[in-house]
Amino acid sequence: MGHQLRVVVVEDEIQVRGYIQNLLESLGCVVNSLEPVNITQACQAAANADLFLLDTTLPSIEVPALLLKLRRERPELSVVLLLPASNHAGFVAAAKESVYDVLPKPFLKHQLDAILRRVRDRLLSAIAHTSSTILREDLGNGAFFLAATPAMKKIYEQAAAIAHADIPVLITGESGVGKEIVARLIHRLSRRSNEEWLKINCAALPLDLLESELFGYEAGAFTGATKSKPGKFEMCDKGTLLLDEIGEMSPQLQAKLLHVLQDGTFSRLGGRGEKRTNARILAATNIDIQKALTEKTFREDLYYRLSTFVLHIPPLRERREEIPYVLTQLAQQLAVTHDLEPVQFSPQMISTCVAYHWPGNLRELGNFVKRYLVMRDEPAAVAELESKIPGCFIPTPSSVNTVTATSSPDLKSMVRGLKDQAEMQAIRETLAETKWNRRVAATRLNISYKALLYKIRQYNLTAPIQSA
Helix, strand or coil, X not given: CCCCCEEEEECCCHHHHHHHHHHHHHCCCEEEEECCCCHHHHHHHHHXXXXXXXXXXXXXXXXXXXXXXXXXXXXXXXXXXXXXXXXXXHHHHHHHCCCCEEEEECCCHHHHHHHHHHHHHHHHHHHHHHHHCCEEEEEECCEEEEECCHHHHXXXXXXXXXXXXXXXXXXXCCCCCCHHHHHHHHHHHCCXXXXXXXXXXXXXXXXXXXXXXXXXXXXXXXXXXXXXXXXHHHHXXXXXXXEECHHHCCHHHHHHHHHHHHHCEECCECCCCCEECCCEXXXXXXXXXHHHHHCCCCCHHHHHHHCCEEEECCCHHHCHHHHHHHHHHHHHHHHHHCCCCCCEECHHHHHHHHXXXXXXXXXXXXXXXXXXXXXXXXXXXXXXXXXXXXXXXXCCCCCCCCEECCCHHHHHHHHHHHHHHHHHHHHHHHHHHCCCCHHHHHHHHCCCHHHHHHHHHHCCCCCCCCCC
């Protein structure tokens, strides 16, 4: 399935709650077991769950109101109610509430196992369906992972597959493509998701300070060290530590890091004894690793230790179909974060954003959306991008309605139209460059000759008339 079922259990009887948690964990689930809570806390716990087990007799929660809120916020969530076996009226009422299933209290192991199998099947079906839809994972604190292209959906599948392997992962890609987002996705999908998540930017700190931040120090280790301080490896024991911009780490510190990766031990600065850490190490860099290895600025043994699995994140310009969706999601998220009015994007605005090459990738796009949310000056925003696209084809989707943050059907239609127009322009330009030599053009476009002929007919393209 890609990752373990994430189950939230809300039950007020401590012995029953413990029994359910132990049973679910023995069946391979990641469990968040809660005492009676209010509706807000219950919904927060359900934010990243696959299955929600709810005792209907809780005095602190109005169950119908909670079910209504969950149905609005997480319509895909499988909600299972725990009801006394004698409560026939409750079973009928549950059916009317459109919950996924009901478990009698007490229930037998095979009854719970049957529900888990159905939930797994449901998730597998949903994952298969995402081959033609949008895949989105909320990572908390306003961060999210979004995939609308085969390349990014592949990244998600790979992240899910390696999440539980507890192996180092090296994440590469240009600055701003979302390497930290992918690292957080791996942590979210792993067994360590309830443990500490920390990151440190290896390029932002000088050697001595970075070393003390990673390994910690004892009192008196250096001037100003008046008391002991744990480092990131200690603080992140059993959790996940992201070493961002690891390509900027000095060779001396690379050697110490290699030691930690090899046997999980390290020493605080000024310390005599060794400490152990069970932190999972993820690393990210935007440098040319092969060049760094050749120039000896990055240790070859460290690279091979880190690169058990490498995830390369493509730049935004290579996944332009995602730009409208990311725009919409960013605008929605940032409007809530900064308490601003929701924003509307016109077809011209979205077309221009798709046409622009975004050298700063998601980071640049996020800053652009922030400016637009504050200024609300679309002509200026469009002009800003157009001025950076010399001679670039900008599609004009005249037949598409204004897109809002909630109008996903129009947005999908627009993305398809933009993709077709971009494809048509690429074919037209390649044919012109090859003087309409269709076989050469097909080779350059990396499609079959027959497919190119079909596309020429589809877009009604014609060769220029040659003068005598």
